[in-house]
Amino acid sequence: MKRFGYVFDPIFLISCALYAANRWLIKPHCQIAFFHNWFNDVLLIPCALPPLLLAHRMLRLRTHDQPPTFAEVAAHVIGWSILFEVIGPWIMPTTGDPWDAVAYACGGTAAFLCWRACYARGAEERADFDPLAPHYGWMERLLAGRKLQHCRATFLREIPPPRRALVAGQGHGSFVADLLRAHPQVRCTCIDSSSGMLAAARARLREDGLDETSTEFIHADLLEWSAPEAEFDLIVTHFFLDCFRPEQLERLMPKLSGAAAPKACWLVADFREPPSGPARWRARAILEIMYVFFRWAAALPASQLTPPDPLLERHGFTLGERRTYDWGLIHSDLWIRGAA
Numbered sequence: 001m002k003r004f005g006y007v008f009d010p011i012f013l014i015s016c017a018l019y020a021a022n023r024w025l026i027k028p029h030c031q032i033a034f035f036h037n038w039f040n041d042v043l044l045i046p047c048a049l050p051p052l053l054l055a056h057r058m059l060r061l062r063t064h065d066q067p068p069t070f071a072e073v074a075a076h077v078i079g080w081s082i083l084f085e086v087i088g089p090w091i092m093p094t095t096g097d098p099w100d101a102v103a104y105a106c107g108g109t110a111a112f113l114c115w116r117a118c119y120a121r122g123a124e125e126r127a128d129f130d131p132l133a134p135h136y137g138w139m140e141r142l143l144a145g146r147k148l149q150h151c152r153a154t155f156l157r158e159i160p161p162p163r164r165a166l167v168a169g170q171g172h173g174s175f176v177a178d179l180l181r182a183h184p185q186v187r188c189t190c191i192d193s194s195s196g197m198l199a200a201a202r203a204r205l206r207e208d209g210l211d212e213t214s215t216e217f218i219h220a221d222l223l224e225w226s227a228p229e230a231e232f233d234l235i236v237t238h239f240f241l242d243c244f245r246p247e248q249l250e251r252l253m254p255k256l257s258g259a260a261a262p263k264a265c266w267l268v269a270d271f272r273e274p275p276s277g278p279a280r281w282r283a284r285a286i287l288e289i290m291y292v293f294f295r296w297a298a299a300l301p302a303s304q305l306t307p308p309d310p311l312l313e314r315h316g317f318t319l320g321e322r323r324t325y326d327w328g329l330i331h332s333d334l335w336i337r338g339a340a
Contacts, residue, residue: 003065003303004119005053008281010289011114017044017107025271041103046111047077067115077097077108078099118292126221127298128241133196134185137172147326152238152268154323154332156182159265163187166259168222169240173201176215177208179236184214189216189232191225223251227259235260237308238269246306253308257337266317266335271305274328283329294317 005012022039030036049068056062069260081101089096131134140148161183170176172189179188192198198217204211218225233255244252260266271287274280287305294300309319317335324331 004053004067004115005063005292006050006052006057008284008288009115010292011083011111011118012050013285013289015043015111019043019047020308021281028092034203037097038103041100042107044080044104045073045108048080049073049108056120060191062178067078067119068112073108073112077104077259080104082161098336109200126223127294127300129194129298132298133172133194133197133200135202136197137174140172147330148269149178149330150231151330152267153178153182154269155265155321155334159234159267160221161185162232162265164232164261165189165213165225165234165236166191166232167194167238168256169237169243170201171197171199171239173204173237175236175272176201177204178212180205180210180214181208183308186214186234188215189218190215191220193219222255223248225255227255229258230261232259233249233261233264235264235266238267239271241268241299241308242270242305244306245302248307249299249308249311252281253315257312257317260337262338265320266333266337267310268308268312268333268335270308270331271329272307272324272331273305273333279327279329282327286329 015249019040022035022043026035026039049072053062053068053072057065085096085098085101117189120306163186165179165183165186165188167176167179167188167190169192171192176188176190179186190198190203191200197218202212202217205215222330237256241249241252256266271290273283273287274297291300291303295303312319312335315336320334320336322331322333
């Protein structure tokens with residue numbers, strides 16, 4: 001099971017955002033009793049429990065980093081109910097409301113189920129992006145604008161004109177279209193385990209008026225695919241290697257490097273954690289939310305980033321250049337086999 005994110009947990013962050021929205025945006029303009037009396041009470045456990053558990057962990061009162069257990073949730077529901085609804089009215093000029101305790105219990109139960117579902121999902125060997133394929137393009141544009149596509153295309157016109165290109169996990173086809181425009185002579189092989197993503201990529205090429213016959217689309221799990229030996233002078237893995245657990249990358253990288261020609265280029269665009277400061281905190285929060293979402297929506301095997309740099313170096317590639325964007329959250333790399 002994945003390590004609990006504590007204050008970077010997406011359910012905690014979303015609940016805090018909902019709490020703030022209700023307090024300053026909804027309640028002043030809405031007369032519905034639920035939002036005035038109980039909505040924030042429902043959010044008490046998902047908002048208060050993660051930082052408390054982090055404090056317990058730092059004080060060594062908590063001995064593990066699993067998501068909140070049923071006992072922890074139940075104890076805090078009971079504790080907060082007694083504090084606010086029984087003891088509180090004796091200390092402050094308030095009146096105890098048993099429905100508040102019901103709201104704490106409902107919110108705690110919902111949070112517990114979400115935590116268990118989100119953190120337990122993702123043990124599968126292969127992600128299933130078919131349900132997301134029809135929506136992936138607009139979701140990317142809505143959440144990231146052109147940032148990811150700019151990152152993918154950073155070195156596209158700076159590499160030597162490739163003869164054969166292998167694009168692994170090409171997604172909805174935006175990079176493949178740019179590759180064919182930048183290097184019309186290239187023969188491209190796209191491999192993806194999602195038939196929906198392959199269909200979206202084909203449709204993208206047709207919409208852009210590009211020649212589909214120069215591109216071979218292969219529906220296969222790359223971990224099981226038999227790659228041709230030393231065939232490709234360009235390998236592309238954009239926002240793909242972050243989908244795999246460390247032991248899966250240990251199996252995948254020799255397969256990809258074995259398919260690379262002696263002086264091949266390897267383009268890598270992906271997410272990263274900056275070394276320190278607010279940029280690192282921001283990146284960790286975003287990555288936690290992303291991994292929980294994709295583990296839930298696509299059964300993503302990975303639960304955290306595994307930098308591929310040591311594996312690339314082990315298989316004879318040298319980092320030619322790296323450029324970072326968006327406060328260091330994303331990077332684009334040019335790796336070269338056999339470079340000094």
